[in-house]
Amino acid sequence: MTGRALRKRTSGTGARFLALRSDKRSGTFDVSACPGSGKTTLVVAKLAIMARKWPHRTSGICVLSHTNVAREEIQSRLGHTPVGHRLLGFPHFIDTIHTFANRFLALPYLQSNGYPSPLIDDDVAKAFRWNHLKGKERSGLEYYLQKNDLGIDAVTFASTDLSPVVFHRGKIKPFPSGPNSDSYKKAHRIIKTSAEAGRFRYEEMFVWAEHLLQTYPDISATLSHRFPLVLMDEMQDTSLRQAALLHSIFNRGAAVSGIQRVGDPNQEIFETGQDQNTADPFPDKVEDRTMTIASSRRFGKPIADLANPHAVIPIGDGGLRGNGPGKAPDQVDHGQNLIIIFPDNDCSKVLEAFGAHLLQTFDDDTLAFGDCFAIGGVHRPTTENIPPGHNKYPRSVEHYWADYSAENAKMDRHPKTLSGYLHQAQEIVRSGHEIGPAVNGFAAGMQRLVRNIGRPNAELESRRKHKAIRTVLEGTPDLLTQYDEFARSYITKISPITADLWAEQKGLLLTIAASLCEGTSDTGLCADFMAWEEPPILPQLQNDGVEKPDNTCVITADDRHVSIRLGSIHQAKGQTHFATLLLSTFQNHHSSEKIVDWLCGDKSSGAGEGPQNLSRLKGTYVALTRPTHLVGVAVRHSAIVENEHAILGKLQAQGWHVTNLCV
Known part of the structure; x- marks a missing residue:
């Protein structure tokens, strides 16, 4: 992409951001940008733009993100431009905060202090620790933890002496018992044994990174000179621990590195979010070090006006502004943004009402603009039984549609078994995608198997997992041939795999995995991972023979139909929809009961609200800012029953169209 193309693509609102390319904006700065900006x-x-003018050969730009998804999107977009491709290698660094902490801090510390090359994987570390205990020792600790509402997953450490905590x-x-108790000693032993073997959980690596910085504070100055410009994406999701670590390295007040942070504090909906980060809050409180972008190109004014009150932190001086969408902009001022009031004991008609409303409001050509x-x-x-009439009903998305599967809703599934990895690889090929991602996906499962039974060959740390496995297996040609034949048969050709066939193939896969280990291996440690897992239900066929994606409900009215995909707010974050319906669910309270004052316009922002409702408001804000054309909210009747007539009037005055299923 040329500089001219870049300028054209980022005109308007983006032009303000491009002011950062000037010398004045090469230093520390925050950008708080609304959804769809x-x-x-x-x-x-x-x-x-920075890559074109970067003058240094041994120091580079450091780009950090909270998630692999965000990191991969940035890398992918840069990789498709000749200019941006320069940033994908030395001296630059683009990756997650976890990877940065490991690469530059934790791994050097462990290697210099006699620890083996670590395997960093939550599942592998937990399985290793649990399998270290046998018989009564294991059952005794399990019983003790369960009495304290804990599991083995909760046991970890937070200091270099490896003392157990939860x-x-x-x-x-x-830890719920003292150092002299049997349970404490068992927990300490499995953690110590795990550390000596180099098995760590992702979060535990911060212990070593933090200790290295405390022991050798000059490292911070070295890293600041190594990266004179640091750009942090999705800053609102950075945990307190991550923010503190980064602040100790790249001190925004020291001005050694330019620190530029981008995010939206109103979209912090993960538990890791740093809304309590008072030491180094985002966005910066200093006015001339913060830019607020309040204009969205995703949706128009009606949706912006309805979403704006739910912004916990007020947006700029005039609030959220809608200057979109790009397609069918004449279809957004329809006055049909929807509130669905449903009976407390029956939410079965909510999706039907939403679908019928969409079909009445838009023609098929307009509906085709998005999902x-x-x-x-x-x-x-x-596991709790929550039928209609229960005080927690409806608790979750599945109560609105019985066929909903939370597992199928995952955007990036992480199978629990190797057979699950194979099913996922077959899904990828069956859906018409390229073979490469499917083969590499199964190879990732093989890598996890290797980590479960021993220490992987160093070659397996390559990101090109399938190629790495083949490289190691070149020393055993027979196994290489059998591995290739397995991949060809069950992935490329999508030959059906059954429980009986899996039982026959397990021995081969374990033999291959053992040959990929350095030194000895113990295949007895992977029984759970090698268990047979039933394949997911294949996508259903619609009447026209077209596959219906997972968790998709089809609503039909007057010989027309509309598909509605179901999922969670967390999964929808970052997505753009044509229309979005926020469902009322239960966590401590029914969500619609707690946000009705904001829907009515009686309250705005999160001032004076407790942590639970702040989290609820942020989730609502994320949901209401996904769609381009229509937004809806399902409201339990209990939320309005005390003053029904007045509340319905306020909702309509705010611009909501109300469909009442209780009459």
Whole structure:
């Protein structure tokens, strides 16, 4: 992409961001940008412009993100431009905060202090620790943890002496018994054994990174000189721990490196979010070091006006502004943004009402501009029986549609078994995608298997996992041939795999995995991972023979139909929909009961609200800012029953069209 093309693509709102390319904007600066303002496009444009003029050969730009998804999107966009491709190699660094902490801090510390090359994987570390205990020792610790509402997953460490602590409900807490108890000693032993073997969880690597910085504070200055410009994306999702670590390296007040942070504090909906980060808050409180972009090109004024009150932090001086969408802009001022009031004991008609409303409001050509979604704050099932009439009903998305599967809703599935990886690879090929991602996906499962039974060959750390496996297997030609034949048969040709066939192939896969280890291996450590897992239900066929994606409900009215995809608010973050319906779900309280004052316009922002409702408001804001053309909210009747007539009047005065299923 040429400089002229970049300027054209990022005109208008983006032009303000491109002011950062001037010398004045090469230093520390924050950009707080609303949904649909094109944050990622602007970040990539900024980086591409910087790449053209970067003068240093041994120091580079450091780009950090909270998630692999955000990192991959930036890398992908840069990789498609000759200018941007320069940033994908030395001296620059583009990756997650975890990878940065490991590469430059934790791994050097571990290697210099006699620890083996670590395997960093939550599942592998937990399985290794649990399998270290046998018989009564294992059952005894399991029983003790369960009595304290904990599991082995909660046991971790937070200091270099490896003393056990527990991570419970988002917080590190002391181990529930003292150092002299049997349970404490067992927990300490499995953690110590795991560390000596180099098995660590992702979050535990911060312990080593933090200790290195405390022991050798000059490292911060070295890294600041190594990266004179640091750009942090999706800053609102950075945890307190991550923010503190980055602040100790790239001190925004020291001005050694230019620190530029991009995000939206109103979209912080993950538990890792740093809304309590008072030491180095985002965005910066200093006015001339912060830019606010309040104009969205995703949606128009009606949706902006309805979403704006739910912004916990007020947006600029005039609030959220809608200057979109790009397609069918004449179809957004329809006055049909929807509130659906449903009976407390029956939400079965909500999706039908939403679909019928869409069909009445738009013609088929307009509906074809994008996908329609129904999303909720809670979408995972529970073992608790919650039928209609229960005080928690509807608890989650599945109560609105019985065929909903939380597992199928995952955007990036992480199978629990190797057979699950194979099913996922077959899905990729079956859906018409290229073979490469499918083969590499299964190879990632093989890599996890190797980590479960021993220490992987160093070659396997390559990002090109399938090629790495073949490279190692070149030393055993027979196994290489059998591995290739397995991939060809079950992935390329999508030969059906059954429980019986899996039982026959397990031995071969374990033999291959053992040959990919350095030194000894123990295949007895992977029984759970090698278990047979039933394949997911294939996508259903619609009447016209077209596949219906997972978790898609089709609503038909008057010989027309509209598809509504179901999922969670967390999964929808970053997405753009044609229409979005926010479903009322239960977590401590029914969400619609707690946001009705904002829907009515009686309240605005999060001033004076407790943590639970702040989280609820942020989720609502994310949901209401996904669509380009129509937004809806499903409201439990209990939310309005005390003053029904007045509340319905206020909702209509705010611009909501109300469909009442209770009459």
